[in-house]
Amino acid sequence: MTLTVYNTLTHRQEPFKTIEPGKVKMYYCGVTVYDYCHVGHARACIVWDVVRRYFQFLGYEVRFVQNFTDIDDKILNRARQEHSSMEEVAERYIRAYFEDMARLSIKEADEYPRATHTMDGIQRLIHDLENKGYAYPADGDVYYAVRQFPEYGKLSGRKLEDLQVGASERVNVDDPDYQKKKDPFDFALWKAARPGEPSWESPWGQGRPGWHIECSAMVRDRLGDTIDIHTGGDDLVFPHHENEIAQSEVVTGKPLANYWIHNGMVKVNGQKMSKSLGNFITIRDLLDRGIDPMAVRLFILQAQYRRPVDFTDEALASATNGWHTLKEGLLFGQQYGKQLGWKLENSSLLPETVERFKETVNDDFNFPGGLEILFELAKKLRREGNILVHEGKTQTTPTQLQKDWQTLVTLAGVLGFEAKIEAETSHSEGITDAEIEEKIRQRQEAKKAKNFVEADRIRAELEEAGITLIDSRDGTRWHRN
Numbered sequence: 378m379t380l381t382v383y384n385t386l387t388h389r390q391e392p393f394k395t396i397e398p399g400k401v402k403m404y405y406c407g408v409t410v411y412d413y414c415h416v417g418h419a420r421a422c423i424v425w426d427v428v429r430r431y432f433q434f435l436g437y438e439v440r441f442v443q444n445f446t447d448i449d450d451k452i453l454n455r456a457r458q459e460h461s462s463m464e465e466v467a468e469r470y471i472r473a474y475f476e477d478m479a480r481l482s483i484k485e486a487d488e489y490p491r492a493t494h495t496m497d498g499i500q501r502l503i504h505d506l507e508n509k510g511y512a513y514p515a516d517g518d519v520y521y522a523v524r525q526f527p528e529y530g531k532l533s534g535r536k537l538e539d540l541q542v543g544a545s546e547r548v549n550v551d552d553p554d555y556q557k558k559k560d561p562f563d564f565a566l567w568k569a570a571r572p573g574e575p576s577w578e579s580p581w582g583q584g585r586p587g588w589h590i591e592c593s594a595m596v597r598d599r600l601g602d603t604i605d606i607h608t609g610g611d612d613l614v615f616p617h618h619e620n621e622i623a624q625s626e627v628v629t630g631k632p633l634a635n636y637w638i639h640n641g642m643v644k645v646n647g648q649k650m651s652k653s654l655g656n657f658i659t660i661r662d663l664l665d666r667g668i669d670p671m672a673v674r675l676f677i678l679q680a681q682y683r684r685p686v687d688f689t690d691e692a693l694a695s696a697t698n699g700w701h702t703l704k705e706g707l708l709f710g711q712q713y714g715k716q717l718g719w720k721l722e723n724s725s726l727l728p729e730t731v732e733r734f735k736e737t738v739n740d741d742f743n744f745p746g747g748l749e750i751l752f753e754l755a756k757k758l759r760r761e762g763n764i765l766v767h768e769g770k771t772q773t774t775p776t777q778l779q780k781d782w783q784t785l786v787t788l789a790g791v792l793g794f795e796a797k798i799e800a801e802t803s804h805s806e807g808i809t810d811a812e813i814e815e816k817i818r819q820r821q822e823a824k825k826a827k828n829f830v831e832a833d834r835i836r837a838e839l840e841e842a843g844i845t846l847i848d849s850r851d852g853t854r855w856h857r858n
Contacts, residue, residue: 380435380739383683385614385637386532390741395605396635401432401439402600404634405486406592406609406617409446410470411455413659414477416673416688417610417643417650423677424640425608426483427792428742434791435735442599443486444592445471447493448585453574463575467493477660481670482793490595492586496577498594499586503566505628515557517569517582523562526623532637533615537562564620566590589620596633597625607634611641611683641685650688658688671704671794672697678744678792699752706755707789707796709762710782716765717775727784730754734788744792751792754785767847767854808842817846817853 380393395401405425408418425441432439446452447467456466475485492499503519506512511525523529523537530536540562567590570576570583577585586594596604602625609618618637625633642649645656664670676696680686710719730750737746758781761771771778789795816835823831836846839855847854 378736378739381741382636382638383741385611385639386634388534391636393636395437396603399436399438401437401606402604403429403432403439403441403606403608404592404596404600404604405441405443406607406613407443407445407489408474409449409451410467410474411449411451412470413473413661415650416645416658416660416663419477419481419660419663419673420643420677420686421610421640422478422483423481423674423793424682427678427744428608428638429484430791430793431738431742439487440600441486442488442490442595444595445474445489445491446588446591447471447491448575448591449588467491473661477664480664481660481673482795484793488599490599492591492595495591495594495598496586498598499590500567500579502590502594502597502624502628503586504580506566506624509627511623511627512566513559514581515559517584518557518565519567519581520558520563521566521620521624522559523564523623524560526627528626529623530619532619532622535615535619564589564616566624589617590624592617593621593624593633596621597629602629602631602633604634606636606638608638608640611639614639640682641680644685644687646689647687668693669697669700671796672700674793675700675703675748678748681745682742702759703751703755703789703794704796705762706751706758706782706785707794709758710779710786713762713765714779714782717771717778719775719779724783725780726787727780730784731788734791747788747792751785751789751794754781754788758782758785763856766856808839808844813839813844813855817855820846821853 381390382393383390403425405421408414414422425443429439429441445467448463452463452466456463459466478485503512506521507514507519510522512519512521565587567579567581567584567586569581570585575585576583596607607618607621614637622633644650645658648654648656650656650658663673672693673696676688676693677686679696679699686692714721734747734750737743737750740746757773758778761773761778765771773781816839820832820835823829823835839846843857844855845857847856
């Protein structure tokens with residue numbers, strides 16, 4: 378099965394075909410750097426990280442560009458609140474972004490253009506729009522004439538006449554920006570300088586760019602007129618991505634992107650996340666609580682990427698339990714490979730499992746389906762590990778187990794999962810095998826003396842240390858959790 382992708386532009390799932398054979402040009406509308414990234418950003422960044430990894434797994438050469446919006450009203454407001462500057466605020470939160478993404482094991486993009494570093498490209502694009510009759514100056518501002526572009530609304534499916542009815546009650550006719558416009562739907566490409574705000578020289582006077590034109594210019598400068606994939610959250614479909622299309626395509630005469638792909642939003646306990654509701658969760662707050670970053674990744678990838686997800690304590694606990702299972706499978710080789718006589722140079726994958734994984738994920742990046750295949754392998758390896766500990770041998774041949782494990786590690790890497798042996802054993806580092814055996818002996822003596830309270834206490838003590846006891850007619854076996 379070839380890869381098919383749901384295209385927001387056509388509202389259907391389509392076979393994926395690149396502009397240039399074997400190469401993918403991909404742009405992700407990144408964050409506005411005025412605050413710490415939240416779990417909504419985590420979802421988007423994890424999803425597009427894995428999409429990129431999957432393309433590379435299929436053999437594509439991927440050029441992945443992700444921007445930073447580093448000039449914006451929100452950034453300026455934060456700077457005023459802190460009595461600092463726009464540059465200081467942007468730099469602080471860009472550093473925080475990289476710190477948070479590293480903790481989530483998100484690979485860095487190939488390039489991170491910034492709006493303030495793309496001023497020449499922005500002004501060139503506005504100048505082209507003006508020359509073509511799609512933009513007009515107004516007292517230091519420059520606006521895009523929306524009605525000049527007959528295809529406006531083709532991405533979101535919205536029609537201007539419908540929007541006009543809904544907007545009639547929200548328009549403030551006394552707003553100076555509104556009075557400058559020839560049409561209420563026109564949007565700013567360039568904004569005249571305001572007192573105390575950063576500004577740049579331009580043919581229209583001192584000012585700064587509008588938000589939408591920034592991404593159009595960065596895509597064009599870094600990736601060319603037409604790219605394979607433009608991504609972002611579905612809250613960007615309108616007006617941001619709609620306006621990007623309107624700006625870019627009338628200048629180049631070409632599609633801005635062949636595929637528009639959007640991830641669903643994150644709710645918290647059934648509600649939209651917002652600071653006013655007190656349910657605003659940053660990535661660093663979440664991870665500083667001790668939540669495993671891999672459990673966060675699992676929570677995100679268990680949901681179909683286009684659908685909303687509800688972030689709850691119960692869902693996170695379930696994902697944490699799932700990660701423990703997956704981690705046990707990933708650590709199997711490190712724990713038992715030497716005992717089983719594995720030779721890494723002889724390692725190979727299970728071709729039928731790899732093909733099943735591809736066939737599953739090729740259905741519009743069906744990562745939940747791919748995870749099911751990973752869990753099949755992980756559970757088998759966990760079961761065989763327990764058998765090996767207690768019976769001294771496995772039911773499956775060592776050669777087959779090595780293939781199972783190597784396949785799991787490879788496919789888990791496609792989804793960005795990684796495990797270290799230190800993380801698995803840290804909770805029980807304080808108790809050795811010999812100490813466990815001594816505790817079991819003491820428990821057996823307590824049971825012989827009918828001191829069942831002491832026997833239960835020893836079992837509980839071992840469980841607290843991460844050791845599970847299994848009583849049988851042949852004696853007591855144990856394993857580390």
